[in-house]
Amino acid sequence: MTIGELAKRSGLTQSRIRFYERIGLLTTVERRANGYRVYPPEALVILRVIAIAQSAGFSLDEIRTLLPDDRAHWDHDALTDTLRRKVADIDALALRLAQRRAQLVTLIDEIEARPDDIDCADNARRVLASLFDGD
Known part of the structure; x- marks a missing residue:
């Protein structure tokens, strides 16, 4: 899905999604030849985990420890x-x-x-x- 669709489905702004990508919380991003980002459905799950964790008082650094490097092996x-x-x-x-x-x-x-x-x-x-x- 595109960043626009991910933003719409997650309720987050595109800049917030890019921020999470830049700091390494959202790592499941593919770049097409034209430079556009393409996100798998898993990205929406990760964004929801981040949102829930932040609302529970987790810092971004704490959230980083919650999310494994390899999302298939929690x-x-x-x-x-x-x-x-x-x-x-x-x-x-x-x-x-x-x-x-x-x-x-x-x-x-x-x-x-x-x-x-x-x-x-x-x-x-x-x-x-x-x-x-x-x-």
Whole structure:
């Protein structure tokens, strides 16, 4: 298929596809005598793997380790190990985000629990003091 067709089917721009080719992520490209690129159906699969991996937080260098040099011989153990590590990274990030969220909700509750007899500035001092008392 041509680069235009691949771009249309993948939802990527032609320049993005050329970029992936230039950095070695997309290697299944044939050049015709006229210089036009011709991509096999496998190129669409590779582009989808790249897109999924990027949306999961993989860097381009990490994606490079996921994709074997010889696309016919995937190292399943290395692939699953890499994917498991990324899942562990995502789990750790989710835990940190949940902790930060809880801290912010607590802060909101503290701010909203302003006694009626103090103004906003005094409430800010009260909330800040309570934050530092927790250290």
